[in-house]
Amino acid sequence: MRSPTKLALILALFPLLLPVTSHAFTESFENNSFASRGWYDNTNQGTIVSGGQSGNCLQWNWAAGAVTPTNGASSRLAITPTDTLYLSFYVKFQSGWQGSQKTYHPHLMYILSDLDYNANHYSPLANNYLQTYVEFLSDIGNPYGVHPQIALQDEKRVNTSYGTPPNNLSATTENRSVNYCNTPVYSGVNGQTCFADNPYYSSNIWLSSATVPTGGWHHVEVYMAMNSVTNGKGNNDGIMQEWIDGTPVINQANILYRTAQDATKKWAEFVLAPYIGDGSPIAQSMWIDELTIQPTKPGNAAPSAPAGLSTTYK
Template sequence: MLWSTRIIIALSLGAASVAMADDDRGAVLFQESFDNADLAKRGWYDLNAVRIAGGAHAGPGCIEYEWASAEAGVQGSSPARRLFPPTDRVYLRYYLKLSDGWGWSGRSYHPHLTHFLTTENGKWHGPAASHLTLYIEPVAGKLRLAAQDIQNKDQPHGLTQGPIRGGYNGRFYDSKDVLFRDDQWHCVEAYFQLNTLDRDRDRPNADGVVRGWFDGK
């Protein structure tokens, strides 16, 4: 993100949907249009501010997050959570727009935008250190899909998302090219499928799936 006291930087999320995938692809777990600020009435929680802006990809509104300066932190809308039935395969689609003048922080892990957390953790658990967190986010203009499971270090099957490095672990899958380079709406899609377990050998199988699309490609 570009920190400036003169330029307002905004990130907007448009219509979003979460569904089961493959043979269950038609089973929508939930969808959200962000047409108005009544998110709590539609099952969202752990939020204290919602700003709905115009100029949405579809419908009358979209949710907006703004950074006016480094000291101010995020403004406009706060982070929010949404529960849905557990599944071992999940597909996400949403529309994302970055404002004119948007820049990047230069940090290799920034900004964290959208996550899936496992039900092995509670509904209030933070995403940074869990039994499994999946990430879908733009980083330095590229689309990143990632996963970490640092809390599994003492579990019988151990870590599945790489070794611990400097207090974190994770596997990162970045797009080859820079994709977020303008102030237009773009469609972001992601699909995750959990790996299965080889119970005879007491270890995880390497059959998990991670896929991502940007504007359908």
């Protein structure tokens, strides 16, 4: 029989044995054998159905009032830590999709930093060193336009030593949140949050004015690159880009993802965790297919946008 000390050591080391996806990862959602493809935590994500962009796809189906869809708990994928990240997938919203009918949610896809992954392979999804959200926010009320959105939060880096947030510490210290609680809002940010939590929830939001038509498949591409850090200071030169069917909807080259405090911080974990915190306003479904995660952008030009897609962006 193993001694308690050895058993504790094995249990402590177990998360380190999780498979790490390197280079390009593709998930076609043809079947629900998620664990065999490197997913962990919830390995029975959503429902696999026919009628995808290609073959089968992943369906998220919320009942009215439900916070998560059927089998909607977090499914995680460890990726090789990277300074640059390209994400591609197809999405379809049912006709009449309403989202959350709030100014926040649904959360859908999350990308966590290596600091979070190394601290806890099952890191919480609301209290992080850096968490990137890729999601869609619906207008409140008919016609319920669906807008692409990317958001950042780094609650664990909020500095309260210099007073109650929000307070601008960009000229004071690099030991701070890169978001609203400790860093001033800069060009392109059109939403921000700072409220007492653990210690404070600190976020910036980039919400596009483009709308994604419902009832059909649309190609989503996201590319991000960490900002540089020189002379002990983080620079506002990170990249955040998103395309819908080849049309740019978010295009920023002034993003601050990290300060000198976390000069080598990278993205290291991808999570599927659909969530409508106040409950879905109606019974509704959406679908995801042909997910690709890799460190670099593909070289081919993106296709043209279909008719009906707004091309304006903020």
